[in-house]
Amino acid sequence: MITRDYFASEFDVAIVERSGGLPDHAFAAPGAGARAVEVAVEPWGAPMWTATFAAPDLGVRALTAVIGTPSPTGLCVVERGTAFVGDVLEPAVFSVVETRGPVVDAEELPADGLLLLLTPWSITAVGQLGRRWTSERLAIDGLRVDEASDGWLRGVADPDDDEPRDFALNLATGEVVGGAGIA
Secondary structure, three states: OOOOOOOOOOEEEEEEOOOOOOOOEEEEOOOOOOOEEEEEEEEOOOOOEEEEEEOOOOOOOOOOEEEEOOOOOEEEEEEOOEEEEEEOOOHHHOEEEOOOOOOOEEEEEHHHOEEEEEOOOOEEEEEOOEEEEEOOEOOOOOEEEEEEEOOEEEEEEOOOOOOOEEEEEEOOOOOEEEOOOEO
């Protein structure tokens, strides 16, 4: 299992109950419904702001969370599996991160300068300036991340299958060795 380590950030953030008032900003992914998560962000030394983030209803178990990024002013908001990334000092310019499926988990790798967004089938890396790469499809039905060291991420594709397959992923390039081998 990856040892939990977190990015240093220069802001405070919290998911808040919808106040009924209008947020300062509103973001919606294509196909988003009316449901949204609202966050309150207080950048250190800058005015506080609020925003809603709306995602499509994917009908699957997916992550909803607020997560730091390698940038000390970077924020990733995941709403029902859809990730939005931006800088808390420029709240009007958050954008959707393209992944190959709904985000179900995330791993912060400060030593490698990456936030990893895990779907059931692939991994997307977010660096200091935004999305860096998305892996090829690693699994048919789920993946497990075991460790990150020496510039490589290691895990198991389809860990609950009769024939699980190990994989290694180069953290600099997203190149994969092993896994399910599906294009």
